Amino acid sequence: MAATRRASPGHVFLAAAALAIAGCSTSGDDYADRVEIRRTSFGVPHVLADDLGAMAFGLGWVHMEDYGHLVVDRLTMVRGEKALVGGAEHVESDFWWRRRYEQAVEAYPGLAPDARLLYEGYAAAVNRFIEQHPSRVPEWALPHFGGIDIAAHWVDETLDGATRQFLSSQAERRAVRDSAAASGDGSNAWALGPTRTATGNAMLVRNPHLSWGAGRYSVYYEAHITVPGVVDFYGDFRVGYPMYFNGGFNADLGWSTTNNSPDVEEFYAIRADPADEDAYLLDGESIPIERTTIEVRVRGDSSADTSVVSREFLHTEIGPVIERSADTLYVVRSADWGEYRRTEQFLRMMQAQSLEEWKEAMRLRAMKESSFTYADAAGNIFYVWNAAIPALPHPSGRDTVAIPITSRTEVWQDLVPFDSLPQLLNPESGYLHNENDSFHYSNFESQIEPPAIQAAWPDRRLRLRSQLGLELLRSADGVTLEELIELKHSPRMLMADRVKDDLVQAVRARSPTGDVLAAIELVEAWPNTSEASSRGGVLFDMWVGTYDELGGDYAAEWTPAAPLETPSGIGDPALAAQAFDRAVRRTIQEFGSFDVSWGDVHRVRWGGIDEPVSGCPSYLGCFRHLAFDTDEDGRRRAYSGDAWILAVEFDSPPRALSVLVFGQTGDPDSPHHRDQASMFSRAELKPVRFTEEEIEADLVSRYRPGK
Numbered sequence: 104m105a106a107t108r109r110a111s112p113g114h115v116f117l118a119a120a121a122l123a124i125a126g127c128s129t130s131g132d133d134y135a136d137r138v139e140i141r142r143t144s145f146g147v148p149h150v151l152a153d154d155l156g157a158m159a160f161g162l163g164w165v166h167m168e169d170y171g172h173l174v175v176d177r178l179t180m181v182r183g184e185k186a187l188v189g190g191a192e193h194v195e196s197d198f199w200w201r202r203r204y205e206q207a208v209e210a211y212p213g214l215a216p217d218a219r220l221l222y223e224g225y226a227a228a229v230n231r232f233i234e235q236h237p238s239r240v241p242e243w244a245l246p247h248f249g250g251i252d253i254a255a256h257w258v259d260e261t262l263d264g265a266t267r268q269f270l271s272s273q274a275e276r277r278a279v280r281d282s283a284a285a286s287g288d289g290s291n292a293w294a295l296g297p298t299r300t301a302t303g304n305a306m307l308v309r310n311p312h313l314s315w316g317a318g319r320y321s322v323y324y325e326a327h328i329t330v331p332g333v334v335d336f337y338g339d340f341r342v343g344y345p346m347y348f349n350g351g352f353n354a355d356l357g358w359s360t361t362n363n364s365p366d367v368e369e370f371y372a373i374r375a376d377p378a379d380e381d382a383y384l385l386d387g388e389s390i391p392i393e394r395t396t397i398e399v400r401v402r403g404d405s406s407a408d409t410s411v412v413s414r415e416f417l418h419t420e421i422g423p424v425i426e427r428s429a430d431t432l433y434v435v436r437s438a439d440w441g442e443y444r445r446t447e448q449f450l451r452m453m454q455a456q457s458l459e460e461w462k463e464a465m466r467l468r469a470m471k472e473s474s475f476t477y478a479d480a481a482g483n484i485f486y487v488w489n490a491a492i493p494a495l496p497h498p499s500g501r502d503t504v505a506i507p508i509t510s511r512t513e514v515w516q517d518l519v520p521f522d523s524l525p526q527l528l529n530p531e532s533g534y535l536h537n538e539n540d541s542f543h544y545s546n547f548e549s550q551i552e553p554p555a556i557q558a559a560w561p562d563r564r565l566r567l568r569s570q571l572g573l574e575l576l577r578s579a580d581g582v583t584l585e586e587l588i589e590l591k592h593s594p595r596m597l598m599a600d601r602v603k604d605d606l607v608q609a610v611r612a613r614s615p616t617g618d619v620l621a622a623i624e625l626v627e628a629w630p631n632t633s634e635a636s637s638r639g640g641v642l643f644d645m646w647v648g649t650y651d652e653l654g655g656d657y658a659a660e661w662t663p664a665a666p667l668e669t670p671s672g673i674g675d676p677a678l679a680a681q682a683f684d685r686a687v688r689r690t691i692q693e694f695g696s697f698d699v700s701w702g703d704v705h706r707v708r709w710g711g712i713d714e715p716v717s718g719c720p721s722y723l724g725c726f727r728h729l730a731f732d733t734d735e736d737g738r739r740r741a742y743s744g745d746a747w748i749l750a751v752e753f754d755s756p757p758r759a760l761s762v763l764v765f766g767q768t769g770d771p772d773s774p775h776h777r778d779q780a781s782m783f784s785r786a787e788l789k790p791v792r793f794t795e796e797e798i799e800a801d802l803v804s805r806y807r808p809g810k
Contacts, residue, residue: 163228289539597724635702710777
């Protein structure tokens with residue numbers, strides 16, 4: 104029998120509002136009768152339903168089975184109720200989300216009926232699971248969620264980040280940008296046309312990057328959803344959402360996303376009305392400032408001890424006020440503010456059966472960001488730098504300058520049309536790629552230029568990971584799907600190709616002896632790879648970090664004049680040699696020897712698995728990007744980067760391979776928490792079950808959720 108839970112006043116208010124708007128049932132019986140879940144090897148769920156609402160119920164149910172605590176925690180956050188259950192440390196988050204929640208309440212009735220069906224079915228599954236399995240969710244969880252909570256889960260993600268950038272000091276802004284550029288975190292996406300593959304079928308690789316840790320913002324979740332005659336899609340479904348930044352494939356087409364961080368906001372400075380502190384001036388008119396007061400309930404020492412914190416927010420017809428002085432209002436106008444149609448767009452993309460239908464879904468423009476790399480069964484490959492980017496009547500202020508305005512005509516009104524965005528279809532050389540760099544080199548032989556429309560277009564950029572990706576793809580000729588995956592897992596370390604010869608020359612010029620001589624001989628013989636068994640890479644990585652700490656730089660920084668050859672060389676040979684001496688001592692001190700193998704140091708440690716792994720951080724120029732934390736024993740544990748890999752060949756039916764390093768569930772006691780980690784460490788993928796025949800042949804369990 105389900106445990107009795109007491110609702111606080113804050114819980115009651117939001118629950119009533121959500122249920123009234125969404126019309127959500129908490130019983131789930133009507134949904135459960137219309138959906139079946141089939142689990143195949145590795146716990147992968149295949150949700151087969153009669154309609155979209157029941158499908159979303161099934162997807163919500165498997166999310167709760169595998170990540171119940173995370174789903175409830177995030178939906179409580181979305182409702183602006185974390186402070187009510189967790190205390191004052193969550194007040195700022197609650198204010199952030201409550202503002203967006205109120206927008207979602209207003210937007211919800213106007214959302215597409217299909218999207219509301221998805222939200223309401225998903226919420227019903229969360230409620231049903233809480234009722235039936237109270238021990239598998241937080242003890243304070245209540246079955247009070249509605250479709251509005253699910254819709255509000257995916258709202259504007261760029262506004263606050265851009266605002267923080269604007270309000271911070273110039274030095275801090277530069278540090279943030281430089282740090283982000285240096286990290287190299289992100290994703291990889293490849294598409295090969297028929298002329299590049301052994302079978303004459305187009306191929307697609309989806310390889311997004313996320314943190315693996317328990318506190319990660321969102322979790323890739325492998326699943327297959329089917330409503331006969333409506334949708335049949337296999338890919339990733341982030342935990343807590345029916346559809347969110349999805350990538351994958353149906354029988355006809357597929358796509359992958361890579362972050363492109365477009366500048367979809369502009370900051371404006373509007374003159375305050377000197378005669379009225381509650382108004383501003385625009386086109387000679389005095390216009391009242393809109394004011395909204397939001398309250399957040401905060402838990403004290405007990406659930407019965409709560410207080411209320413209120414805050415006032417200001418808004419203009421141009422956008423929210425982020426700061427004001429005695430005579431000026433600083434406002435931000437964002438293309439992303441209040442956007443709630445993304446689920447509808449991804450559903451339409453999943454339902455598309457051709458490139459034109461898929462583009463028509465993209466023209467909804469609800470998905471405001473991400474580069475999309477596409478392939479289909481007709482042999483098309485396509486890339487678009489997707490962004491709801493404003494067409495500007497003025498040069499962009501980026502995140503540093505507020506444009507002074509006195510008239511509405513000085514403010515951007517329209518977006519750059521989708522068909523004018525940087526894009527490329529079926530390049531003659533037969534490949535497309537993106538690794539979070541600018542769109543210009545998505546195909547090197549057919550480079551993309553931005554349209555002649557004034558907008559905040561990104562600067563031309565091609566970092567080491569992207570350069571290696573280009574090398575690998577351009578070498579792909581007549582490849583099978585398995586060979587393409589082997590290329591994707593290349594252990595090459597491009598940084599070593601660019602600077603090692605100069606390093607060896609600089610160290611030998613000092614006539615080294617002892618350990619330093621033996622160490623430089625090791626590096627010279629090392630094949631410039633992060634292969635787990637190779638020796639020399641750990642020492643080279645230590646030298647890179649040490650040289651950077653001492654202020655070392657390249658002899659030639661990256662330049663568009665030589666985009667595949669730079670950066671290269673060592674700018675300060677004497678400093679490089681000095682750094683190498685220190686790196687040898689550091690490596691011996693930390694690992695007992697300077698010739699330790701890469702895999703002895705770099706490990707996949709997950710759910711009791713502890714195995715060597717190839718791959719390295721992007722700053723070293725690896726395409727298989729992995730970031731590492733240092734464990735107590737001094738070894739480096741992969742915690743981010745490669746995690747979810749999906750490779751598809753568009754045969755009839757499609758053939759696909761995949762791996763999800765952190766498994767199908769966050770439950771450490773489940774075998775499906777760890778059963779893909781070893782496979783991942785060995786750069787192996789499992790076969791995807793897409794057709795009914797494949798599912799039935801690999802069936803492990805089948806059940807109706809909530810029954």
